Amino acid sequence: MSSETSLTPWSPTAAGIAHDVRAGNIAITDVAEHYIKRTETLHKGLNTHLQFDGNDVRRQAKAQQARLKSESATMPLAGVPIVVKDNICVSGVRTTCASKILENYTATYDATVINRLRAAGAVFFGKANCDEFAMGSSNENSAYGPVKNPWDLARVPGGSSGGSAAAVAADLAPVALGSDTGGSIRQPAAFCGIVGLKTTYGRVSRYGLVAFGSSLDQIGPMTRTVEDSALVFDVLAGFDPHDSTSLANGAAESSKLIAKMQSGKPDLKGMRVGIAKEFFEEGLDASTAKVVEAAIDEIKKLGASIKTVSLPHIKYSVATYYILATAEASANLARFDGIRYGYRAKDKSLSLKDLYRTTRAEGFGREVKQRIMLGTFALSSGYYDAYYAKANRARAMIAEDYRKAFSEVDLLVSPTAPTSAFKIGEKSNDPLAMYLSDICTIPVNLAGIPAISIPCGFDGAGLPVGLQLMAPLMGEEKLLTGAYAYEHATQWHRQRHPKIG
Amino acid sequence: MKIDRALVTRVAELANLKLTDGELTHYEAQMAKILGYVEQLSGLEDKLGKDWRSDTAGSSTPERPDNVQPSMAVDAVMAQAPASSGSVFQVPRIIE
Numbered sequence: 062m063s064s065e066t067s068l069t070p071w072s073p074t075a076a077g078i079a080h081d082v083r084a085g086n087i088a089i090t091d092v093a094e095h096y097i098k099r100t101e102t103l104h105k106g107l108n109t110h111l112q113f114d115g116n117d118v119r120r121q122a123k124a125q126q127a128r129l130k131s132e133s134a135t136m137p138l139a140g141v142p143i144v145v146k147d148n149i150c151v152s153g154v155r156t157t158c159a160s161k162i163l164e165n166y167t168a169t170y171d172a173t174v175i176n177r178l179r180a181a182g183a184v185f186f187g188k189a190n191c192d193e194f195a196m197g198s199s200n201e202n203s204a205y206g207p208v209k210n211p212w213d214l215a216r217v218p219g220g221s222s223g224g225s226a227a228a229v230a231a232d233l234a235p236v237a238l239g240s241d242t243g244g245s246i247r248q249p250a251a252f253c254g255i256v257g258l259k260t261t262y263g264r265v266s267r268y269g270l271v272a273f274g275s276s277l278d279q280i281g282p283m284t285r286t287v288e289d290s291a292l293v294f295d296v297l298a299g300f301d302p303h304d305s306t307s308l309a310n311g312a313a314e315s316s317k318l319i320a321k322m323q324s325g326k327p328d329l330k331g332m333r334v335g336i337a338k339e340f341f342e343e344g345l346d347a348s349t350a351k352v353v354e355a356a357i358d359e360i361k362k363l364g365a366s367i368k369t370v371s372l373p374h375i376k377y378s379v380a381t382y383y384i385l386a387t388a389e390a391s392a393n394l395a396r397f398d399g400i401r402y403g404y405r406a407k408d409k410s411l412s413l414k415d416l417y418r419t420t421r422a423e424g425f426g427r428e429v430k431q432r433i434m435l436g437t438f439a440l441s442s443g444y445y446d447a448y449y450a451k452a453n454r455a456r457a458m459i460a461e462d463y464r465k466a467f468s469e470v471d472l473l474v475s476p477t478a479p480t481s482a483f484k485i486g487e488k489s490n491d492p493l494a495m496y497l498s499d500i501c502t503i504p505v506n507l508a509g510i511p512a513i514s515i516p517c518g519f520d521g522a523g524l525p526v527g528l529q530l531m532a533p534l535m536g537e538e539k540l541l542t543g544a545y546a547y548e549h550a551t552q553w554h555r556q557r558h559p560k561i562g
Numbered sequence: 563m564k565i566d567r568a569l570v571t572r573v574a575e576l577a578n579l580k581l582t583d584g585e586l587t588h589y590e591a592q593m594a595k596i597l598g599y600v601e602q603l604s605g606l607e608d609k610l611g612k613d614w615r616s617d618t619a620g621s622s623t624p625e626r627p628d629n630v631q632p633s634m635a636v637d638a639v640m641a642q643a644p645a646s647s648g649s650v651f652q653v654p655r656i657i658e
Contacts, residue, residue: 169638305624380600391577398578400651405644413654418580427588430579434570434589435596437577447563451603453616458609492592493599 075141075235075289079182082140083133089140093122093184096142100186100233107209109228111147112155113187118142121184128182136182137316138296142234143178146225147188148195149238149280150269151175158271159203160193162397162404162424172269173301174238174280181296186234190224193426194394195240195273197221198248198498201489202428209485210253212524212558216482219249225283226253230558236293237283242274243382244478244502246281247514251477251527254516254556256544257283258290261534262509263308265294266301272393274386275306277506286554287515287545288323291315294537308535315541327546330364334543335470337372340501346480348520353476356517356528356547360474363546368470372462377455378504379496384439384452385507391436394429397421431492460508467533472543475501477514477527501529511537515544516553563601565594 081087097115104110122140129139145151148158150168152175157163175185192202200208200223208223210216211231218227222239226249229237239246241259250257258281265280272278282293299312336357341350361367399405399420406419425433439448466473478498488495505512510531517528528547532540548554570590574581581589636649645652 166642169634169642302626374606377603377606380603383596384600384603395578399644400653401639402642403644411654413656414578415580416654417578421578422580422585425579430577430581430585431589431592433577433579434573434593438569438573438593438597441573441576447604448600450616451606454608454610454614455603455606457614457616457619458606461609493595496596 073235074286075138075284076286076292078141078235079137079139079292082129082182083136089126089129089184090119090122092140092142093118096186096234103231103233104228107211107227107231108190108206109208109224109231109233110144110187111157111159111190111205111224118184118186125182125184135180137292138178139182141183141236142186143183144186144189144225144228144234144237145175146191146222146237146239148191148240148271148273149174150271151185151188154188156188156271157205158194159191159205160425160429161204162421163402164204164404166403170269172280173266173303174297175269177296178293189222189228189237192221192223192245193429194271194390195221195242195245195278196390196428196432198244198495199483199485199488200224200249201485202426204426207485210482212254213482216484216524217252219252219478219482221245222249222257222283226250226255226257229253229255229283229285235285236289238280239283240270240273240278240280241506242277242386243506244499246283247502247512247527247529248478248499250283250514251529252482252525254525254553255283255285256287256290256513256515256554257281258294258513258537259505259511260294260298260537261308261311261511263306264311264313264511264535264537265297266304266307268301268303274389275393276389277386287513287541287548288316288319290513291319291541291545294541310535313537315538318538318542319545322542322545322549327542327549328364329360329543329546332365332472332543333368333470334360334365335368335370335466335473337370337375337466337473337475339372339375340475344479344497344500345476346520348522349476349478349480349526352518352520352526353528356551357474359551360547363550370466370469370473372459372466372504374455374458374462375504378459378507379500381452381455381459381507382503383435383496384448385456387432387436388439388449389436391433391440394425394433397424399424428492456507459504463504463508463510463531463533471532471539473531475529475531477501477529481520481522481524481526505531510534511540513540513544515548516556517547517551518553519556563597565590565597
């Protein structure tokens with residue numbers, strides 16, 4: 062049972078809220094009012110939200126409160142506020158993917174994750190800003206302005222789930238949903254000092270997630286604590302007949318394992334932890350490296366055995382990703398043509414072909430167009446074999462590197478990102494520099510394995526640093542229990558920026 | 563790999579993007595830089611064996627029983643249309 066059970070103006074957790082609500086200590090409507098007031102006060106200054114309607118929240122809270130008497134046992138997230146990244150469909154709510162091309166699109170159905178969370182008692186607190194179509198590592202690619210990092214308003218929160226990360230870091234909600242294609246949950250979690258989980262590919266349904274890279278995308282929780290991550294993961298995970306890539310055996314019960322650990326002093330005795338030397342080579346900021354090395358020492362103190370391993374093909378990850386993800390994106394974004402929904406170019410004299418081409422040129426932002434171009438090139442006749450087919454083979458070799466490593470260790474650790482949060486505008490003109498900020502997270506998506514970012518300290522500038530733990534396919538339970546033991550011993554998650562009210 | 567204006571123009575056409583001259587210049591430079599980085603893949607020693615294929619390496623496509631399932635409500639879909647007439651999306655004339 063979480064120790065943070067009272068609704069104070071800071072740091073209440075999803076577990077704490079659900080516990081208090083189900084025990085009758087606090088009404089869902091009161092929880093909602095607290096977070097409505099906080100969101101209305103802070104969201105504009107941070108630009109975390111693209112949609113927020115306090116009255117809709119109140120209506121939801123009332124409906125969940127009415128269910129509580131008879132259905133409490135099936136509501137593990139009773140009353141928990143959850144902000145939803147704006148590339149996830151919520152029926153009746155504007156879903157823009159932070160793009161002009163969907164500026165007026167209202168989702169006509171709920172994503173599977175939304176149905177599951179609602180059934181579990183959650184209250185949705187608006188739609189979070191993000192990089193356009195989840196393409197970016199800083200939330201500077203939104204058509205609706207950048208998000209600011211609550212730790213330093215002149216810095217990026219990371220991306221593409223920047224609004225989600227900033228909202229949780231600023232306590233606008235204890236939970237946010239993000240999506241992760243190349244690191245878009247984990248990297249902003251690291252930059253904002255919170256927990257971000259990317260699950261095994263196929264474990265959480267993608268039905269209702271606007272697709273970017275279909276073989277890479279996963280929805281996941283962004284939370285203040287590992288316990289909350291496990292709680293939300295258990296609700297999200299499981300087979301969905303609407304998603305043909307959904308795993309048949311994906312259901313989870315990780316929060317039971319965490320609960321068992323809470324009665325004693327959790328440790329990592331018997332855990333074999335690997336450090337892939339390739340993650341600690343050039344490009345890693347010295348101050349970040351120092352914090353991560355101290356975190357690894359702490360893992361050793363908790364009883365884990367540490368072993369150096371090699372992932373020899375990891376160095377090809379970013380190149381591989383920017384062929385495969387962009388190729389998939391070029392196909393997925395072909396549907397946005399101004400015909401059935403979304404923005405349509407205004408010139409009535411355009412031919413059909415020019416209507417498509419003008420709508421897309423006007424509706425998509427610069428980074429999205431760049432990635433569509435890259436992907437189209439990689440799939441085009443004459444280039445397909447040298448680029449797309451080659452990258453697919455590189456991907457298989459990267460996945461094999463992880464399989465071999467996990468035959469020797471239980472978990473792998475690395476920094477989540479090579480630096481802490483950079484300044485807004487610092488990398489936005491250099492696409493390669495921006496892409497390389499995902500160097501630690503991308504290989505995980507290529508291999509389909511689960512990974513989590515947890516806070517592990519602060520660098521020389523006082524900015525949060527994230528530690529990434531990786532596990533084999535379906536290894537979330539090992540991941541979460543390992544993360545929980547570290548979190549319990551170090552308590553980094555309790556640190557808050559003093560400026561957040 | 564030489565990225566030139568002709569290639570970028572062709573790619574933009576395939577991608578259904580009407581780009582200005584300024585944009586074509588911008589994307590030519592950016593694509594050259596990114597694809598220059600991606601060139602490292604040509605040096606990758608392939609360890610998969612010549613029989614490996616990406617379309618047969620993974621799991622097979624799952625199937626479901628061929629039963630009728632509900633579709634989206636037509637009104638909700640048509641409400642999103644930029645131009646429509648009843649249950650039909652309106653587009654510029656295709657055949658003159």
